[in-house]
Amino acid sequence: MNTYKYISALLIFLLTVTTFSCTKLDQKLNSALTNEQARNALGTNGTSLLLQTAYTDIGVPFSDLGAISTLEEVTADESLVPTRGGDWDDNGKFRALHQHNWAVDGVNTIIEQFNALNKMSFDATNVLSFTPTEEQAAEARFIRALALYQLLDLYGQFPIRQPNENLLNAPKVYTGDSAVSFIISELTEILPKLSASNASYQANPDAAKTLLMKCYLNRGAFNNRAAPTFDNADMQKVISLGNEIINSGKYTYTPNYFDNFSADNGLKSKEGIFTYRNFSGVSVNNSGIHNRWWPTLHYNQGLPGKIGGWNGFATVAEFYNSFAVSSTAKQTLADSSLDQRIGGRFYKGATDISGLRPGLLLGQQYLDAGLTEPLKDRKGNPLSYTPTVAADLKETGNNLEITGIRAVKYPPDYSNNGANYGDNKAGNWLMLFRYPDVVLMVAEAKMRASAPDNAGALALVNALRVARSATPLTAMPLVNTANVYDPNTLLAERGRELYWEGVRRTDLIRFGVFTKAWAYKPASDARNLVFPIPSSALAANPNLKQNAGY
Numbered sequence: 001m002n003t004y005k006y007i008s009a010l011l012i013f014l015l016t017v018t019t020f021s022c023t024k025l026d027q028k029l030n031s032a033l034t035n036e037q038a039r040n041a042l043g044t045n046g047t048s049l050l051l052q053t054a055y056t057d058i059g060v061p062f063s064d065l066g067a068i069s070t071l072e073e074v075t076a077d078e079s080l081v082p083t084r085g086g087d088w089d090d091n092g093k094f095r096a097l098h099q100h101n102w103a104v105d106g107v108n109t110i111i112e113q114f115n116a117l118n119k120m121s122f123d124a125t126n127v128l129s130f131t132p133t134e135e136q137a138a139e140a141r142f143i144r145a146l147a148l149y150q151l152l153d154l155y156g157q158f159p160i161r162q163p164n165e166n167l168l169n170a171p172k173v174y175t176g177d178s179a180v181s182f183i184i185s186e187l188t189e190i191l192p193k194l195s196a197s198n199a200s201y202q203a204n205p206d207a208a209k210t211l212l213m214k215c216y217l218n219r220g221a222f223n224n225r226a227a228p229t230f231d232n233a234d235m236q237k238v239i240s241l242g243n244e245i246i247n248s249g250k251y252t253y254t255p256n257y258f259d260n261f262s263a264d265n266g267l268k269s270k271e272g273i274f275t276y277r278n279f280s281g282v283s284v285n286n287s288g289i290h291n292r293w294w295p296t297l298h299y300n301q302g303l304p305g306k307i308g309g310w311n312g313f314a315t316v317a318e319f320y321n322s323f324a325v326s327s328t329a330k331q332t333l334a335d336s337s338l339d340q341r342i343g344g345r346f347y348k349g350a351t352d353i354s355g356l357r358p359g360l361l362l363g364q365q366y367l368d369a370g371l372t373e374p375l376k377d378r379k380g381n382p383l384s385y386t387p388t389v390a391a392d393l394k395e396t397g398n399n400l401e402i403t404g405i406r407a408v409k410y411p412p413d414y415s416n417n418g419a420n421y422g423d424n425k426a427g428n429w430l431m432l433f434r435y436p437d438v439v440l441m442v443a444e445a446k447m448r449a450s451a452p453d454n455a456g457a458l459a460l461v462n463a464l465r466v467a468r469s470a471t472p473l474t475a476m477p478l479v480n481t482a483n484v485y486d487p488n489t490l491l492a493e494r495g496r497e498l499y500w501e502g503v504r505r506t507d508l509i510r511f512g513v514f515t516k517a518w519a520y521k522p523a524s525d526a527r528n529l530v531f532p533i534p535s536s537a538l539a540a541n542p543n544l545k546q547n548a549g550y
Contacts, residue, residue, distance in 0.1 A: 047130045054127055054143045057120035058276050059287030063430050065295045065313055069502050070109050071154055074098050076504035077484050077518040078319045081312050082393045084400045088312045095393045100524035104532040104550045111534040120147040128163040138193035142203035145186045152179050153506055156530035156547055173543040180219045187212045200272040207274035209241045210433040213441050221510040225529035228510055232450035242442035251435040253467035257340045258347055258358045263413035263427040271435040280413055280420045280427030290426045292410040298383055300375055301365055303354055303418040314404025316519040317387035318485045320360055322492045339470040341496050350411040361385055361406040377401040409500045436464055436497050444490055447478055461493055479511040484518050
């Protein structure tokens with residue numbers, strides 16, 4: 001194990017100096033440990049350990065609301081982070097992200113996630129250098145494909161090395177259709193090599209099919225984000241792959257929506273296609289899933305006598321209203337009865353312990369299930385969340401702690417007398433690919449096909465809505481470009497089902513409305529359709545090119 005720790009440290013160092021290919025690297029570094037020496041040092045279990053490292057890389061970037069989720073959601077129309085006095089200013093980065101006003105190297109999250117995703121790609125590629133089995137190689141290539149897809153989505157390009165390449169040479173960079181085609185070819189090649197018996201927290205055939213669907217559906221947007229196009233052959237691929245998953249019989253809609261995100265969702269959810277597994281009470285290999293509820297809940301909104309959250313992230317009234325309800329005053333039980341995804345209902349394991357009703361939190365909050373013990377903020381005022389925030393996203397005075405509808409998608413893990421509420425010990429599995437997304441992608445592809453099947457798409461969506469206790473729609477256009485919050489569109493349905501799951505920015509770009517004005521954001525420049533490449537990466541790898549407009 002000590003040998004493995006040494007090699008892991010070396011590999012991390014190599015990533016630092018070779019993902020960005022510093023051409024001034026001392027040649028002696030490359031000869032410090034040959035692949036053969038490394039293989040011998042790792043021993044028979046070495047490749048498995050390296051593969052586990054690649055899996056672990058998925059954890060924090062995808063779990064933490066402050067990581068990839070910030071880039072995908074705070075830049076979109078469903079999430080914002082107001083500055084609350086001295087809290088949550090972070091040099092104005094959250095305001096800059098929501099208002100599409102970021103600069104090159106101006107937001108640390110943009111830099112950090114570029115590095116994190118490249119590390120994930122590097123570690124997955126490294127597995128391929130150490131005599132993996134066919135199954136291990138397929139799993140590593142899936143993890144790499146996931147990292148590359150996210151890099152392409154966010155930054156419009158990605159660097160990549162193949163196994164055993166000279167680490168002193170700059171990695172090749174893929175952009176545009178060549179980038180999409182590379183990921184598609186990788187996934188297509190490994191698909192028959194992934195074990196059908198793999199669990200949802202392992203790379204599996206359905207996970208590869210889902211990622212392929214995302215590639216085909218977004219190909220036209222990745223190639224021209226300002227004016228996406230949709231090739232019929234790509235749409236037919238989406239439909240075919242999706243139908244294979246739908247007709248497999250492996251997945252059904254979970255009766256209680258929030259069971260998909262609970263501390264025991266590994267047992268309860270019937271929708272997980274690809275997940276990141278966590279264990280209640282165990283900090284080893286845990287990704288910090290508690291960062292799904294800490295950033296949004298109020299300081300007093302937790303277990304009695306214990307801090308609840310950090311009072312930051314919120315959503316907006318317009319998104320709440322896209323459930324076809326009104327947020328002018330407070331959430332009512334009538335609202336929650338219209339669509340279980342909005343929340344506001346008793347949820348065993350949360351409401352009976354802390355009074356929390358998962359979902360979108362609006363109005364007075366309570367400490368108990370019976371709604372008899374109203375919570376207060378730190379100034380002693382009623383803890384009653386308001387639907388609106390300050391127009392400039394800077395809160396002052398009595399509004400500091402109560403503005404903004406809060407979203408709690410993952411019910412906190414209150415097990416073990418609250419010991420798992422934080423500190424990387426929560427048991428909620430992270431849902432990376434979920435069955436309803438597959439269904440909604442098939443519906444979208446049907447509508448975008450050269451011979452649209454709008455009736456078939458509507459039937460798929462209404463089956464999902466019935467499962468969520470929502471009234472079926474009578475008609476459903478793809479999008480209302482004049483109002484991104486129009487509740488009758490497919491875009492709105494994707495928002496209701498997949499809110500705060502890290503896909504909203506991608507959706508808005510594909511539907512052609514990302515640069516439109518929406519709540520707390522004016523119309524924005526086309527350059528914001530991709531993030532800038534960090535200057536440090538550009539300086540180290542001459543094959544990377546800065547995106548237009550930066």
